[in-house]
Amino acid sequence: MRLSPDEMIFWQNGFMKLNATIVFTWALMLVLAVGAKLITRNLSTNLERSRWQNLLEIVVTGITKQIEEVGLRHPRKYLGFLGTLFLFIAAATLCTVIPGFDPPTGSLSTTVALALCVFVAVPLFGIGEQGMRGYLKSYVEPTFVMLPFNIISEISRALALAVRLFGNMMSGAMIIGILLAITPFIFPVVMTVLGLLTGMVQAYIFSILAAVYIAAATRTGESRPEPAHQT
Numbered sequence: 318m319r320l321s322p323d324e325m326i327f328w329q330n331g332f333m334k335l336n337a338t339i340v341f342t343w344a345l346m347l348v349l350a351v352g353a354k355l356i357t358r359n360l361s362t363n364l365e366r367s368r369w370q371n372l373l374e375i376v377v378t379g380i381t382k383q384i385e386e387v388g389l390r391h392p393r394k395y396l397g398f399l400g401t402l403f404l405f406i407a408a409a410t411l412c413t414v415i416p417g418f419d420p421p422t423g424s425l426s427t428t429v430a431l432a433l434c435v436f437v438a439v440p441l442f443g444i445g446e447q448g449m450r451g452y453l454k455s456y457v458e459p460t461f462v463m464l465p466f467n468i469i470s471e472i473s474r475a476l477a478l479a480v481r482l483f484g485n486m487m488s489g490a491m492i493i494g495i496l497l498a499i500t501p502f503i504f505p506v507v508m509t510v511l512g513l514l515t516g517m518v519q520a521y522i523f524s525i526l527a528a529v530y531i532a533a534a535t536r537t538g539e540s541r542p543e544p545a546h547q548t
Contacts, residue, residue, distance in 0.1 A: 322419035323426065342421040345408055387525065388532035395531060398438055402431065403524040406482070410516025420516075425483045432479035435527045436471070443534030452534065474530065482523055 325337035360370055380400055384392035409420040421427040443452040456467045 321424050322421060323424050325419065337419050338421050338424040338427055341409075341419060342427060345405065345412065345421065349404060349408060383525075384528055387528040389528060389535065395442065395528065398434075399524050399528055399531075402434070402527060403520050406431070406520035406523055407517055410513055410520065413513070413516070422482060422516075425479070428479045428483040431482065431523070432475045435478060435530060436475035438527070439471070439530050439534045442531045446535035455534075478523065478526060482519060 322337035322341060326334055327337070327340060328335040356369075356373070359367075360373075361367070366374075377396070380403075381392045381396055384395055384399060389395055406422055409422045412418050413420050422431075440452065443455075446452075447455075457464050
């Protein structure tokens with residue numbers, strides 16, 4: 318039983334290796350890119366729209382609303398980044414039903430890469446919203462003594478994201494592998510379905526946590542306007 322797709326080596330020359338993590342990650346990105354192109358190639362801006370486009374708009378509107386409820390004032394700005402994170406993790410989970418496919422999220426290197434994306438995106442969005450001076454000022458609030466603690470918080474947050482996703486994804490694969498070895502077939506099938514549900518929940522949690530961190534970095538201290546009461 319493989320604990321990680323890193324253990325499956327397709328090609329090696331010295332220290333250079335082409336393992337399942339790299340192959341499945343690029344294959345998944347290719348499928349997502351081609352799928353996005355095919356799905357959106359016939360979108361219309363007229364009043365008459367297909368049922369498929371209406372469904373896509375409902376999904377995008379729902380995601381946008383979810384991002385806004387986290388606290389981001391301009392959700393469309395963050396939709397591409399957060400939506401891509403969610404789709405990649407969700408697609409990696411759903412593809413586990415394909416025989417021979419090991420989800421790249423079962424590798425620590427992949428989960429670290431995803432966490433690093435969030436680690437880099439948080440200051441980029443924060444600087445874009447508050448400016449360089451305003452964002453760096455948040456590291457010394459309420460006092461300069463908090464500077465090292467805020468820096469440690471940024472690093473530990475990225476590490477926690479990576480370990481959380483890796484642990485949940487790998488533990489599910491390990492449990493299914495053990496059950497396949499010691500129990501009849503029907504029970505592992507149920508566990509596989511449960512694993513798919515768990516993976517989708519992890520995709521949602523990872524994306525929401527990323528949105529929360531970005532919201533904290535882009536907060537300017539201005540109070541959010543209350544909606545006007547209708548009479």
